[in-house]
Amino acid sequence: MNKPVVGVDLGGTNIKLGLISPDGEVLERNSTETRAERGPEAVAGRICDAVLGLLARAGLDRRAVAGVGIGSPGTIDLQAGVVTFSPNLPGWHDVPLRRLVEEGTELGCVLDNDANAAALAESWVGAGRGKSSLILLTLGTGIGGGIVLDGRIWHGGNGVAGEIGHMSIDPDGPECGCGNRGCLEAFASATGMVRRMKEAIEKGEKTSLADQAETLTARRIHEAAEAGDQAARRTVQMTGRYLGIGVSNLMHILNPEVIAFSGGMTGAGRMLMDPLLEEADWRTMEAPRRDVKICFAELPEDAGIIGAARCLMLA
Ligand SMILES: [Zn+2]
The missing domain is CATH 3.30.420.40 (ATPase, nucleotide binding domain)
Incomplete structure (x- = not known):
């Protein structure tokens, strides 16, 4: 894979985003408030806006990136791309976050747990x-x-x-x-x-x-x-x-x-x-x-x- 990827770190308070190069370098950043109290669909919309904003800032067409990876707190149904439950995101039960972000950005998307994602990063380009x-x-x-x-x-x-x-x-x-x-x-x-x-x-x-x-x-x-x-x-x-x-x-x-x-x-x-x-x-x-x-x-x-x-x- 030689295209950069958008990485999204969904937190209870803030959503952090980065445009990540194929060798793990952060090329561009963006962040926005989660406003979890507005509900899952609104949060998914904020993620999509922030992803598209990040691409605009980097001067990239969506075809120039390979897709979007999302780390979310809580338990994840990996196959379905669903946040089944998240103590940090009140009211989130069985939220089809992957589909919502794919539809809102027209980019391919994967979803995993945020702690798993952090471990993978450390293993790839950090302490490991x-x-x-x-x-x-x-x-x-x-x-x-x-x-x-x-x-x-x-x-x-x-x-x-x-x-x-x-x-x-x-x-x-x-x-x-x-x-x-x-x-x-x-x-x-x-x-x-x-x-x-x-x-x-x-x-x-x-x-x-x-x-x-x-x-x-x-x-x-x-x-x-x-x-x-x-x-x-x-x-x-x-x-x-x-x-x-x-x-x-x-x-x-x-x-x-x-x-x-x-x-x-x-x-x-x-x-x-x-x-x-x-x-x-x-x-x-x-x-x-x-x-x-x-x-x-x-x-x-x-x-x-x-x-x-x-x-x-x-x-
Ligand atoms: Zn315990």
């Missing part, structure tokens, strides 16, 4: 460049993820593989948003870290955050830890240890070449990564650990649009 397998964990309110094997997204039996945040790591752990107990996400997401810091405050641990229990954020905990707050520091480090347990499980099961982390919590840097590596190292057998690169993602801004475009290139 030159390798064929990568697992991406996105650390935010929850823990999302995507698995790339042999250069392609691993979708699983019915398209929902990559729910890395919901691996159980403690049989009696806290309740998770999925209804299970003790998921990785319940411990090591931003929400999980805030909950553990609140518990430390309730136990009476000495901390500068004692009077902020109701307004805590992951960033605030990290800042306090940087400023020398020992309870906050232990909380961040313990988050790294939980992630290390998850990473060890992934290495044993899939033996990937790269495991990368993205999302707001990666701002904690070495304070998070050092205990993560220590935990992963001692828990993992020598062979699956030996050549694995465990690192932060390299495309924090563009992974969504590049990966969505790549989905179309591989379709």
Whole structure:
């Protein structure tokens, strides 16, 4: 394929677009508000307008591009090109987004999950460049993820593989948003870290955050830890240890070449990564650990649009 592709990263707040070259370079960008409250058809219309606007800005006819790749939050019926359900897009049930965008732009279109698309981008031109397998964990309110094997997204039996945040790591752990107990996400997401810091405050641990229990954020905990707050520091480090347990499980099961982390919590840097590596190292057998690169993602801004475009290139 020697034509560029439009990559669309549909988010709950903004729609980001890029014109992506066949070798993964971002040639042109565009973005617009999602306005999800107006409903799926209106959002699809906004995507189409933004795609056509992007082509106009680049001075390209629609025949000059190979098509449109879309990464959407939520669960996707890949064959049908339908967003079956998306917690980030209220009211979205069984939305035929691929058809709506194909009709509105007269371009061929593919649809995949946004976390899968981001993992594919990292594997292609980011932290996994030159390798064929990568697992991406996105650390935010929850823990999302995507698995790339042999250069392609691993979708699983019915398209929902990559729910890395919901691996159980403690049989009696806290309740998770999925209804299970003790998921990785319940411990090591931003929400999980805030909950553990609140518990430390309730136990009476000495901390500068004692009077902020109701307004805590992951960033605030990290800042306090940087400023020398020992309870906050232990909380961040313990988050790294939980992630290390998850990473060890992934290495044993899939033996990937790269495991990368993205999302707001990666701002904690070495304070998070050092205990993560220590935990992963001692828990993992020598062979699956030996050549694995465990690192932060390299495309924090563009992974969504590049990966969505790549989905179309591989379709
Ligand atoms: Zn869960």
